[in-house]
Amino acid sequence: MEPTTKTETLDIEGMTCASCASFVEKSLTRTPGVQRAVVNFATEKATVDYLPTQASPATLKEAVVQAGYGVTERAPDTSAADRQAEIDQQKALAYVKLKRRFWVATGLAVVIMPLSMLMLWPAMMARVNMQWLNYGLLALTLPVLLYSGREFYTSAWNGFKHRAANMDTLIAVGTGAAFLYSLAATVVPGWFMRRGIMPEVYYDTTATIIALILLGKLLELRAKTQTSAAIKALMGLQAKTARVVRSDGQEVDVPIEQVKLEDVVVVRPGEKVATDGLILEGSSAVDEAMLTGESLPVEKKAGDPVFGATLNKTGSFRFRVTKVGADTMLSQIVKLVEDAQGSRAPIQRLADKVSAIFVPTVVVIAILTFVLWFDLAPVEARLPLALVNFVAVLIIACPCALGLATPTAIMVSTGKGAEHGVLIRNAEALEKAHQVNTVLLDKTGTITRGEPAVTDFVPATGQDAGLLLQAVAAVERQSEHPLAEAVVRYADSRQTVMVSASDFQAVEGKGAQAVVNSQPVLIGNFRLLEEAGISLPPAVRQQADELLAQAKTVLYVAVAGQAAGVIGVADTVRETSAAAIKRLQSMGIEVVMMTGDNPQTAAQVAGQVGITRYFAEVLPSGKAGKVKELQAEGRTVAMVGDGINDAPALAQADIGLAMGGGTDVAMEAAGITLMRSDLQGVVTAIELSRQTIRTIKQNLFFAFIYNTLGIPIAAGLLYPFFGILLSPMLAAGAMALSSVSVLTNSLRLRSFSPVKN
Amino acid sequence: MDTPEIIVTLAGLALCGFVIWYFFFSARQTASAVSTISGVQEVDITVKGGYSPDVIEVERGKPVQLSFYRDEENSCSEELLMPDFSIRRDLPAFKTTLVELLPQQAGTFTFTCGMGMLRGSLVVK
Ligand SMILES: [Cu+2]
Numbered sequence: 084m085e086p087t088t089k090t091e092t093l094d095i096e097g098m099t100c101a102s103c104a105s106f107v108e109k110s111l112t113r114t115p116g117v118q119r120a121v122v123n124f125a126t127e128k129a130t131v132d133y134l135p136t137q138a139s140p141a142t143l144k145e146a147v148v149q150a151g152y153g154v155t156e157r158a159p160d161t162s163a164a165d166r167q168a169e170i171d172q173q174k175a176l177a178y179v180k181l182k183r184r185f186w187v188a189t190g191l192a193v194v195i196m197p198l199s200m201l202m203l204w205p206a207m208m209a210r211v212n213m214q215w216l217n218y219g220l221l222a223l224t225l226p227v228l229l230y231s232g233r234e235f236y237t238s239a240w241n242g243f244k245h246r247a248a249n250m251d252t253l254i255a256v257g258t259g260a261a262f263l264y265s266l267a268a269t270v271v272p273g274w275f276m277r278r279g280i281m282p283e284v285y286y287d288t289t290a291t292i293i294a295l296i297l298l299g300k301l302l303e304l305r306a307k308t309q310t311s312a313a314i315k316a317l318m319g320l321q322a323k324t325a326r327v328v329r330s331d332g333q334e335v336d337v338p339i340e341q342v343k344l345e346d347v348v349v350v351r352p353g354e355k356v357a358t359d360g361l362i363l364e365g366s367s368a369v370d371e372a373m374l375t376g377e378s379l380p381v382e383k384k385a386g387d388p389v390f391g392a393t394l395n396k397t398g399s400f401r402f403r404v405t406k407v408g409a410d411t412m413l414s415q416i417v418k419l420v421e422d423a424q425g426s427r428a429p430i431q432r433l434a435d436k437v438s439a440i441f442v443p444t445v446v447v448i449a450i451l452t453f454v455l456w457f458d459l460a461p462v463e464a465r466l467p468l469a470l471v472n473f474v475a476v477l478i479i480a481c482p483c484a485l486g487l488a489t490p491t492a493i494m495v496s497t498g499k500g501a502e503h504g505v506l507i508r509n510a511e512a513l514e515k516a517h518q519v520n521t522v523l524l525d526k527t528g529t530i531t532r533g534e535p536a537v538t539d540f541v542p543a544t545g546q547d548a549g550l551l552l553q554a555v556a557a558v559e560r561q562s563e564h565p566l567a568e569a570v571v572r573y574a575d576s577r578q579t580v581m582v583s584a585s586d587f588q589a590v591e592g593k594g595a596q597a598v599v600n601s602q603p604v605l606i607g608n609f610r611l612l613e614e615a616g617i618s619l620p621p622a623v624r625q626q627a628d629e630l631l632a633q634a635k636t637v638l639y640v641a642v643a644g645q646a647a648g649v650i651g652v653a654d655t656v657r658e659t660s661a662a663a664i665k666r667l668q669s670m671g672i673e674v675v676m677m678t679g680d681n682p683q684t685a686a687q688v689a690g691q692v693g694i695t696r697y698f699a700e701v702l703p704s705g706k707a708g709k710v711k712e713l714q715a716e717g718r719t720v721a722m723v724g725d726g727i728n729d730a731p732a733l734a735q736a737d738i739g740l741a742m743g744g745g746t747d748v749a750m751e752a753a754g755i756t757l758m759r760s761d762l763q764g765v766v767t768a769i770e771l772s773r774q775t776i777r778t779i780k781q782n783l784f785f786a787f788i789y790n791t792l793g794i795p796i797a798a799g800l801l802y803p804f805f806g807i808l809l810s811p812m813l814a815a816g817a818m819a820l821s822s823v824s825v826l827t828n829s830l831r832l833r834s835f836s837p838v839k840n
Numbered sequence: 841m842d843t844p845e846i847i848v849t850l851a852g853l854a855l856c857g858f859v860i861w862y863f864f865f866s867a868r869q870t871a872s873a874v875s876t877i878s879g880v881q882e883v884d885i886t887v888k889g890g891y892s893p894d895v896i897e898v899e900r901g902k903p904v905q906l907s908f909y910r911d912e913e914n915s916c917s918e919e920l921l922m923p924d925f926s927i928r929r930d931l932p933a934f935k936t937t938l939v940e941l942l943p944q945q946a947g948t949f950t951f952t953c954g955m956g957m958l959r960g961s962l963v964v965k
Contacts, residue, residue, distance in 0.1 A: 105880070106905070151907045151936040170930045177915065177933075238914035241889020242958070246863055249889070249916050249957040300915065427923030438956045443863035447856045454852035458845050469848075486955025490921075509926060 088118055091140055093129040095122065096153035110150035114138060117146075171315075178304055185301050188231035188294035192287070195223050199287040217269040220286040228262060232293040248442035250481045256446065257477035258292050261285040261811065264470050275466075283467055285474075285811075292478055292815040299819025303483070306826035309833070310491050313498025314420050320373050320392040321413060325357030326350070328401065344404055350389075351399045358391040358404055359411045365400030369393050374412055375758035376504025376767075419506050419756075423497040424490075428510035430779055431489040434786075438482050445480040445794070449473050452798040468799075471811060475797035479814035480790055483822035488782035491829035496775040499835050504758035505768045512754030515738040516772035521718040522667055522765060523710060525732075526678035526685070528725040529742055529762060530664075530692055531654040535566055537573035538635060539651030541626045546647050552577065554604050555640055555650070557584040558597040566638060567595070569652050570606075594638070605641040606650075617641045623649060634684035661692040663762035668693070670769065673718075677701045677709050706732035723765055740765055767837035778832055782825045789821050872897040880905050887917045887931060891951070891960035900946050900964050906939045919954030922962075 095107055107129060111120035116137025122129045131143055144154045198220055228236075232254075239255035242248055268275055268282035275282040324336045328347040339357055342348065348357055356369065368380035371393045380396050383389060389402050392413045408414065427435075456469035493510045500507050507513050527533050542548045556574035559567035561584060584597035584604070593614070594607015605611055609627075612619070619627070619639070623646050627637045630651040638650040664674050676697040678685050685699035698709050706724075710732050713720045722729070722736030725743050733739030733752040741753035743760035757764035797814055801807040871893035874882050881904045886892050888911040898904045910917060910931040920929045925941045943949075943964040950961045 106882075151938050170932055173932050174918075174930075177913065181915075234914050238889055238912065238916060241912060241914070243889070245888070245890025245892055245894065247890035247894075247958055248863055249953075250955075251914065251916060304915070421928065422926040425921060425923065425928030426926045427921075435950075435952075435956050439959060440864070442957070443859050446859050450852050450856050450859070454849050457848045462842075482957070483955060486957060490954065510923075 088132045089135045091131050091133065091143060093131065093140075093143060093147065094155040095129050095147060096155050106150045107147055107152055110146045111143060114142060114146040117143070174304075174308065178301075181297065181301055181304065184231040184234075185294065185297040188227045188290060188297055191223050191227050192290040192294045195220055195227075195290045196287050198223075199284070214269075214272065217265075217272075217282075217284050217286075220284060221266065221269050224262065224265075224286040224290050227290045227293050228258070231297060232258060235293075235296075248446065250442070250483055252442055253445060253477045253481055254292070254296055256449075257474045257811065258289045260470065260477075261292075261474050262289045264466075265289065281463075281467075285470070288471075288474065288811050291812045292474075295812070295815040295819050296478075296481075299483075299822055302819070302823045303487075303826060306823065306830060307491070309830055310494040310826075311424070311498065312833075313495070313502055314417060314424070317373070317413070317417055317420070317498075317501060320355075322355040322357040322391060326354075340408075342404055342407055344407060346404045347401055348404060349399065349401050350395045352395060352397055354395050356389045356391055356393045356395060356402075359406035360389055360402035360404045362387050362389060362400050362402045365398055367398030367400050368396045370396055374416065374504070376502065376764070377759045377761070416501055416506060416758075419508065420497050420501045423507045423509050423513075424494050426493075426509035426511065428489055428493060428514050428779070430514055430776070430783070431510075434485050434488060434783060437787075438485050441480075441482045441485070445477065448480075448794060448798065449476040452476050456799065468808075472797065472799045472808065474811040475809045475814045476794060478811050479793040479797045479809065479818055481818045481821075482786075482790065483818075484786035484789060484825045485783075487822055487825050487829075488786050489779050491826055492775055492778045492782060492832060495829050495832040496771055496778075496835070499832060500768070500771055503764075503767050503771075503837055505764055505771060506756040506758065507768075507772075508754050508756070512738055513772045513775055515719075515754060516721065516769055517776040518719045519672060519721040519738060519769060521673045521675060521713055522721045522723060522769075523675045523677060523713060523732075523736065524664075524694075524762070525706065525722075525724040525729055526676050526680065526688055526697075527654060528760070529723050530660045530676065530688060531656050532760075533654065533725070535569040535636065535652045536655045537569050537650055538653050538655060539630055540573065540648070541623075541630075541650070542648040543620065543623050543646055546642075549579070551640065551642070551647055552579050553582050554584075554599040554602075554642060555606055557582045557599045558587065558595055558604050558606055560584070561587040561597065562589060562595045564589075564595070566636065566652055567606075570638070570650065602643045606638055608637075609639055612639050612641050612646065615641065615644075617644060617646055619646050634681070634687045656688060656691050657761060660762050663766050664692050664694060666766045667769070670766075672769070675713065677706065679703065703728040707735040710735040721765070721769070723762070725760070740768060763837065770837060771835060774835055775832060778828055782828055785828070786821065786825060789817075793817065871895070882907070884909065885960070886911050887920075887958075888912045889914070889917075890958050894960035895963060896960065897963045897965060898943060900943055903940060903942050904962075906941075907936050908939060909936045910934065916955070917953050917958055920951060921954060921956075922949065922951040924949040 108120050108122040111117055111129060111131055116134040117131055118134065119132040120129060133143065147154050198216065235251045235255045236259065238249065238251040242252055265284035265286050268284050272282035322339055325339055325342045326334050326349045327337050327342060328334055328349055334349055342358055347363065348360065350356055362383055362385050364385055366384040369383050369389060370380045371390065372378055373392055374390055390412045453469045453473040456472050457465050460468045493513065496513065497507050524530055540552065542551050552574050556571055556579055559570040582599060584599045587595065587597040589595045590607060590611055593611040594605065596603060596605045605615060627639070627649045630637045630649065635651040635653040638652060640647045640650065667674050674694050676685070676689050676694045678699055679701055680699060682699040685697050689697045701709055706729060710720055710722055719737045721738045721740060722732050723740045723742060724733055725741065730752040733741060738755065739753035740755045740757055742757045742764065755768050757768065797809045799808055871883060881898045881902050883896050883906050885906055885908050887908055908920060908931055910933050913933045918931060920931050920939065927939060927941065929937055929939060931937045946964050948961050948963050950959055952959050
């Protein structure tokens with residue numbers, strides 16, 4: 084009889100790529116009793132046919148775990164936020180354990196210290212049996228060593244086995260040496276006395292060093308969790324549920340993981356937008372500060388994109404889901420920041436080289452210190468002096484501060500950047516940005532809005548401005564020309580009464596005409612009027628010439644066969660551009676503009692924002708060449724652009740800044756992406772990078788100076804001249820302080836805020 | 841120089857020599873990746889006071905899957921950094937963390953703990 088097979092479906096956890104799926108599959112197939120296993124990466128599910136006589140769900144799970152993945156018991160719930168939560172929980176637990184170990188060490192050290200001091204008090208010394216006191220101290224120190232300090236010894240031993248030495252090696256060898264010496268002095272004091280050495284014990288040193296180092300670690304752990312606070316906050320922004328409209332029109336709240344592409348989602352005032360999509364109906368103002376750093380809510384209407392995690396303020400709307408999960412803007416920002424935090428800054432290379440050889444070198448220095456003191460000190464004191472200095476060198480030389488100097492600053496600043504809509508691709512980009520002395524701006528879309536807007540609306544003599552605008556808007560509403568859109572936007576912003584136009588007709592390359600209030604209305608270029616046989620009165624012609632002189636596009640309007648006015652249209656400069664450019668200039672950066680426009684328009688815009696050097700009539704293919712030209716002058720160039728055709732120039736520049744969320748191509752080529760279409764972001768990026776590099780330099784200086792000065796002092800270099808020796812306990816205190824102060828310095832970057840104009 | 845001084849001096853110098861040889865010049869543990877049928881190069885790495893193996897050889901252009909099993913609680917090894925691949929990962933204690941990457945250039949790329957003390961290298965051929 085055929086044995087009956089059972090089928091089990093497992094939710095697999097932790098698969099990050101398609102190849103993971105094959106690992107799981109292979110592991111499951113190898114399990115005895117499994118007849119068939121299919122793992123789907125996309126759905127994160129494994130379907131397994133197995134013989135219940137030979138395998139069970141438990142053995143299947145074991146096979147998955149063996150492959151290095153997990154099985155979720157409940158519904159699939161594998162979001163990055165959840166995995167992060169688990170890691171956080173583990174860290175919190177570690178923190179609690181560390182705290183307990185610290186308090187045990189501190190509590191005992193507080194007792195050990197005064198007891199050790201007894202010996203310095205002759206009257207007491209006579210009354211106390213030193214032998215018994217030493218045994219008492221030993222009993223008190225053992226828990227400090229075996230409970231509080233155990234990790235140092237196991238870690239040092241593990242490291243030793245792998246031919247790796249870490250900070251724990253130093254602490255373990257240092258405190259271990261002090262303890263073993265004291266142990267010998269306690270158990271066999273006669274051996275020391277016969278050689279003319281007082282059998283001194285260093286239990287207080289051992290206990291205090293362990294307590295102080297644990298304090299340092301405790302503070303360090305607390306500060307370290309704050310370095311990644313910004314990215315965690317960003318991840319926490321994700322909405323948990325979405326209100327999905329079912330095909331029958333019913334609205335249901337579903338967990339965000341179950342939202343699919345093409346779903347229709349309802350967002351009410353005050354709610355978070357669940358995921359990325361396009362508005363189908365309704366309009367609202369949406370607060371996108373969390374993604375773009377833009378503090379003002381953005382108006383949204385049908386057809387506009389909305390992004391997950393942003394906050395809907397006023398109206399309600401429905402949107403069609405276009406992106407879910409890892410594809411959303413929020414996830415991409417998180418990923419970008421995480422990548423940047425994992426990258427290495429060139430400035431760190433020296434520190435990297437030093438820390439690789441640091442610990443063994445320090446151990447060698449400590450041994451030499453011991454030998455020199457032993458050989459040179461007076462015979463009766465040589466052993467304790469050699470020991471104390473040996474321990475002091477080991478303890479003070481801990482390179483934690485060096486290791487923390489760069490990464491912590493980068494963690495904080497990349498997170499901070501994201502908060503302000505400045506996404507830094509990697510640490511190298513951050514470092515490059517601070518060296519920039521020339522910013523090259525592509526005019527259209529960066530300085531200007533990149534879309535035409537009505538700048539002048541000039542009715543001819545005798546025309547009513549309001550009525551004329553009504554008529555013009557009525558015609559243009561039916562046109563699809565970008566200039567017509569500009570006119571409609573202008574009319575809307577003036578709350579112009581809507582009237583209807585009939586018999587609309589677009590005239591290719593010239594303009595449009597229609598009938599409004601039973602009068603024919605023409606809007607277009609000069610040729611449109613000319614061909615209709617309408618002549619321009621001198622006043623209107625003069626107005627038009629003036630607008631043309633300002634490098635504006637001129638639309639001519641005629642009503643009922645009469646010239647009725649002119650409209651000036653131009654790509655307008657953003658309100659913030661001039662201020663941001665001024666700010667860059669005040670930072671000592673030269674701002675250069677380039678544009679495909681004619682020299683006249685270029686001069687006009689440059690003058691408006693205070694730029695003196697510009698390149699006009701630059702072809703899209705020539706943009707990268709202009710960057711090279713500036714670089715040939717010996718400048719470090721930051722290129723700011725927003726389009727696909729800017730990508731070569733962005734890549735050619737020392738640092739590229741892609742603006743306005745950018746196209747993917749521009750983002751790929753850019754070192755920094757500005758989420759907001761605003762030059763203010765350029766200022767923020769450069770200021771942030773300058774401040775970060777300053778912080779890193781301070782950190783490195785502090786860490787290096789501390790070790791280069793600390794080691795010789797601990798070795799006793801000052802003793803022959805000034806009689807100064809560094810007590811190992813002081814060394815421990817200084818060591819704990821050094822890493823904490825480096826961290827604190829990095830955390831100061833959290834208070835960074837861009838200068839507002 | 842009396843006898844103890846001579847003993848301490850010689851022992852000290854010998855110890856220095858040993859430390860230098862042991863940490864800088866002794867042979868490293870090298871491992872080559874095992875390629876699977878699907879073309880993925882797999883390597884198991886144990887993290888315990890260091891990475892073993894700590895030199896990993898892989899081929900260029902094929903995906904690599906490193907499974908790091910962190911066999912200790914000591915905070916030194918809680919983070920893994922592979923700066924050349926922009927990877928920063930938390931390694932939870934007593935768990936396996938998978939790191940996937942695609943080496944596209946030949947060369948030696950170091951990976952370290954968060955402070956750069958524990959080191960290993962990925963040799964791409
Ligand atoms: Cu340290």
